[in-house]
Amino acid sequence: MAETLDLTAEELAKWLVERAPERLWGVDGEDQIEMTLSLPCTGTELAAELARRGGRLRLSGPTDEHAEPHRDLGHLSPVAYGKDDEIIFRVAWLNDGKEGREWLIETDLLAEEATRLAQAS
């Protein structure tokens, strides 16, 4: 059974600003955010959009019994996936306590690596 954590969009935004403001974050499967932002974007930018939207979210941890939750993400560790630098959250909006369709918030390692290469060249 996957571990879940319910929180407000503002709380997730606060976590992004405090823990990963400079990381590049993508969103997959949430059209409203994807059409509003130029993604991937920094944690700070994604946090601002989440805070602007408000509402409640449910984060769901790994379902695979062999999958290990992420180790060092504070109170979000049990509901985050990813190896090494990668962080992935399975997210759903909660409307009147009812869970909507799942989507993903994930660090974009591809964009981060390409940006590093461009800055080094």
Next chain:
Amino acid sequence: MAAPKLDFSKLISQIPEHLGDMPVESARPIEHFHLDAHGYWNLLRYFDRRTVGAIPAARERHVLRLRSMVVLGLVETFERFLKEAAALCVDQLAGRVLDDRLSVLSVSAGAVAAHFEEKTLGKALCEADTWLNTRDINSRFGKLLADPFHKPSFKFLPDPDQKKDPDLWRRSALDILWQLRHSIAHNAGVITRSDAAKLRLLRRGAVNGHKILQLTNGDVWYVKLFLDDLASWANAKIAVRLAQVLSTIHADDSGLFAPSEVADVLAQLFREQVEVAGATGIPR
């Protein structure tokens, strides 16, 4: 292996029946662009993440092809953004000004007829053409967004000889992308000797012909970043200029429309703050 015996005539003719509804953001060009550009980038990222551990030679071959497809998709998403932005301009100006500005857009009777019921004149006029050449794009926006009964004064992107224009780099980079798109779309990624000659002029540096594009993840990412920036810049520029033209029209005939209503419509469609005849529209 011989092809299976299937009724290809029927099967192929059925393909245009496989349709979904247009997303709501298709009415707002910049949002439509963001969603699809990100979708293309996500496709590459999805493949990259989920094929870790695959046989390297096969993975590299597939990802090379995918990168070209994603660049093609990104450029064509930008082309569609330009068409949709131009269509909004047409819809806002047609009926409010009687000069010949719409003559810059080619249109067939069939295209107009197809749009007749929806009353989307802008789409009828802008969808038929390709918008893949900066000179043509400049000419169309220049005429569309000219002051009433005046020659074009609005320049969407600078001309190549406007060396001091701070936006010349946008023009130069976009012209290279149009040419790369051509090679991917029409020559399966082969840079012909003719393509190489054009690219050499555009980038002012050597390009070998009779070679095939081998894009890196970085190349795709830089295209995405550049087009994100260009689309946002263009969206704001077009919105502001359209608002100026409408203000000029309103100054000539103040009974034609209510500025606050038009400003609000523009702000919602372009997702930009605009001013029309002193009234401010703010995106909600």
